[in-house]
Amino acid sequence: MFAQILIVIIVAIAITAFAERRNFQPVLLVAMVGLGASFIPGMPRLELAPEVILGFVLPPMLFSAARDFSFAEFTRRMGSITNLGVFLVFATTIIVGMAMAITVPGMTPLAALVLGAVIAPPDAVTAIAIGRRSALPVALMTVLKGESLINDAAALTLFAVLVAAASGTHAFIDNIILYFLYAAAVGIVLGMLLGHLAQLARRRLSNPSLATAVSIIVPFAAYLLAEELHASGVLAVVAAGFSLGHHNVQSGYAERMQETQFWRSVDTLLETFVFAYIGLQLRFVITDANEAGFELLPLLGVAAILLAVITLVRFAWIFGSSVIARRRHVALLRKLNDPATWAKFEARFASRGRKLDQEQMIRLQQRPLTWRENLVLSWTGMRGVVTLAAAAGVPVLTATGADFPDREAIVALAFLVTIGTLLLQGLTLPWLIKRLDVADPGDARFEAEQHEKATDLAHAATAEALETYRLANPSPQSQRLVQLMGQRMQQTASTEAKDQQRPGFDPGETLTLGKLLLEARRSRLIAARDAGELDDTIVREMLETMDLEQAFMDTWDSPGR
Numbered sequence: 001m002f003a004q005i006l007i008v009i010i011v012a013i014a015i016t017a018f019a020e021r022r023n024f025q026p027v028l029l030v031a032m033v034g035l036g037a038s039f040i041p042g043m044p045r046l047e048l049a050p051e052v053i054l055g056f057v058l059p060p061m062l063f064s065a066a067r068d069f070s071f072a073e074f075t076r077r078m079g080s081i082t083n084l085g086v087f088l089v090f091a092t093t094i095i096v097g098m099a100m101a102i103t104v105p106g107m108t109p110l111a112a113l114v115l116g117a118v119i120a121p122p123d124a125v126t127a128i129a130i131g132r133r134s135a136l137p138v139a140l141m142t143v144l145k146g147e148s149l150i151n152d153a154a155a156l157t158l159f160a161v162l163v164a165a166a167s168g169t170h171a172f173i174d175n176i177i178l179y180f181l182y183a184a185a186v187g188i189v190l191g192m193l194l195g196h197l198a199q200l201a202r203r204r205l206s207n208p209s210l211a212t213a214v215s216i217i218v219p220f221a222a223y224l225l226a227e228e229l230h231a232s233g234v235l236a237v238v239a240a241g242f243s244l245g246h247h248n249v250q251s252g253y254a255e256r257m258q259e260t261q262f263w264r265s266v267d268t269l270l271e272t273f274v275f276a277y278i279g280l281q282l283r284f285v286i287t288d289a290n291e292a293g294f295e296l297l298p299l300l301g302v303a304a305i306l307l308a309v310i311t312l313v314r315f316a317w318i319f320g321s322s323v324i325a326r327r328r329h330v331a332l333l334r335k336l337n338d339p340a341t342w343a344k345f346e347a348r349f350a351s352r353g354r355k356l357d358q359e360q361m362i363r364l365q366q367r368p369l370t371w372r373e374n375l376v377l378s379w380t381g382m383r384g385v386v387t388l389a390a391a392a393g394v395p396v397l398t399a400t401g402a403d404f405p406d407r408e409a410i411v412a413l414a415f416l417v418t419i420g421t422l423l424l425q426g427l428t429l430p431w432l433i434k435r436l437d438v439a440d441p442g443d444a445r446f447e448a449e450q451h452e453k454a455t456d457l458a459h460a461a462t463a464e465a466l467e468t469y470r471l472a473n474p475s476p477q478s479q480r481l482v483q484l485m486g487q488r489m490q491q492t493a494s495t496e497a498k499d500q501q502r503p504g505f506d507p508g509e510t511l512t513l514g515k516l517l518l519e520a521r522r523s524r525l526i527a528a529r530d531a532g533e534l535d536d537t538i539v540r541e542m543l544e545t546m547d548l549e550q551a552f553m554d555t556w557d558s559p560g561r
Helices: 002-021 026-038 050-067 071-076 078-103 109-119 125-134 138-167 176-203 208-228 233-250 253-291 296-337 339-350 358-364 371-378 385-392 407-436 441-472 476-487 493-501 507-530 536-557
Strands: none
Touching: 002 026, 002 253, 026 125, 026 253, 026 407, 050 138, 050 208, 050 233, 050 253, 050 385, 071 078, 071 138, 071 233, 071 536, 078 109, 078 138, 078 296, 109 138, 109 385, 109 407, 125 138, 125 407, 138 176, 138 233, 138 371, 138 385, 176 208, 176 233, 208 233, 208 253, 233 253, 233 536, 253 296, 253 385, 253 407, 253 536, 296 371, 296 407, 371 407, 385 407, 441 476, 441 507, 441 536, 476 507, 507 536
8 A cells, every 4th residue: 555655745746846837737737647557457556545635635725724824814804705615506506415315316415414524615626726826815815725725624614524424433523613613613723723832842842853743643633633622624734734833933033944844745745645635546436336226427416516606606606605705895995984873983992992093903903805806716616635544534324234326326425416516627727827817016015015124124123233233242243244234234254254354354253143134133023024014925925035144144154054
């Protein structure tokens, strides 16, 4: 089995490299090649237990996505994310269940609902990859990322309850709403706690490799511990990722650089393997369904109906929600612009010792997505690894020892729908994005403003740090060094490091001052982010550049340079 997995990963990486050179979507090409390879005579079956996929493949993928995702952006779009990641999942499950109970003769309502829960959660890996290349607006990318982080939790919780009911066993809590609330609350609290404890441990480690090892353990520990408590392992992993990602600025620069590269490599490995696995499994799943009495053509017909249903449901839900969101946005702006209403807001916050800025409050209100953005969002309903893992996790037998109703059909339809969404929506999504031209000029303007503000804050921090150093070091050499640094405060640390070669300057003092200036800039940007003045993504980009500068300085400071 290990040899097979290794071969699949190696071939998938080669295909990915080829696709990137040809400007094609790597995950789609990997899936299609895997699909074709599955029909090669004598091709052995590569089958992983659902526990392996959910417990060892899914956690690092979710954790990596969460740690790179701005928590501030997530909270700003929480309404839209929850609407798609939770409520749409429940609605899709119910509507698919009703459609299958009517369309497929003999399928029990519970089995139909189980199928609905299996195919309800979209996988945004492909959509996000395409979105990055196509420069999708920030608001749309935020909703896509956020939805992909929580919809798995909603679907898997619903799946567990429905499978328990269909098989005659008992879920931890039979009431779906109570079970979901318990699973979500405990999973989030547990994930945040583990993330906090992991960060405390990492701050006490001087070895970047050990700190990275701690971050590797966290997603698996969060998932497994949450599942042991019958909570949502998915939300535990996401919460832990948010926690470590937000507090990652407290770690040393070497840890951040090493972890960033490590998790990017993990993303590439897991994504290529997952989509290769999807393609390689299809022929064997169809064979199992045929042996159980389900013919291929009827299965393809039902899969086509399923694909149409989930696509229409997503379109209707997103555009229906957008009407409500736009009306609420207009009503809120009307209130904020009304002098009497604004006076009430000011009085209420003044009683708490806070002051409101009307222009800032209006600017901070998240605009609803445009109809073009909603159309793109509606077309990003590709299914992926969670659908496959849930389908494989349908039990073979019920509590009475009887066969689980329509299990083979559920598994086959889940795979067919997954392949269908990847081929139909995944291949046409780049064309749709280009055709609609959904790029938002406001994003570029906002990013430029944020960069300008961040640069001004960094310069101010540099000036203050130089003045502090000048007062604390009155020697003529230190004064000349401060003067030179002040003249070059807008240049990179690499130039500052080269200046240590000038006659009359002590290399050690030059590097010490350079590092002090870097730390001053870093602290000022982090404080501005925490105060809500700077966007988290902009700060992370600038911190990454500063980490490279400090690494360059350390190479000059190391013995034998």
